[in-house]
Amino acid sequence: MNGKTLYQLGPPKHQNDAFSRRHPPMPVKDRAKIFAPFAALPPYAKALNRCRKKAGLVRPAEILEDMAAQIDMNLKKLLLLLEKSRNIPVTLSYFIPVSGTSGVIKSCRASVLQADAAAQTLTFVPQNQTAVCTIAFSQLYRLDLN
Structure with missing residues (x-):
């Protein structure tokens, strides 16, 4: 088989074979957990705020x-x-x-x-x-x- 034929066939389909029994498909409700947003560097943001406070830096507040x-x-x-x-x-x-x-x-x-x-x-x-x-x-x- 060449690359074009493999592309046209699409991904492999595992139905009732040894692979599908060992690796069942993931439920849709669990798939969303994989892509949930997360804060990659929460300690960095905290450290940055500590440095701002030490230096006396503030963000301009809204004037009432x-x-x-x-x-x-x-x-x-x-x-x-x-x-x-x-x-x-x-x-x-x-x-x-x-x-x-x-x-x-x-x-x-x-x-x-x-x-x-x-x-x-x-x-x-x-x-x-x-x-x-x-x-x-x-x-x-x-x-x-x-």
Whole structure:
């Protein structure tokens, strides 16, 4: 027999021979167990989460609606204050992305130099520092006017 003929015949059929008596067909309900999903590396995911916690990394949490409303209200007040003067003192918490979707939440007292409503950015100088920082409004977790 050649390969084409074997292909046309299909898989061997074992009916009431020695092979079928020693190896009965698997019931359909048991076949699904073979293909059931499983977590191949659960210890790896746990170790990764432990490393994130040691490094202080967090995933950005959804901001609750009442928190977002408070941030919006304070941003509007801040924009009005910035029309009159610069270096508005604030206390803020914001998310700094580090790797992928993980990052660090940093809190500080700062002086706001500029709030750009069009670009949705906040430019500030943290207290006791000279470096100017710019973050997106979406990174804010808390904004309190002092």
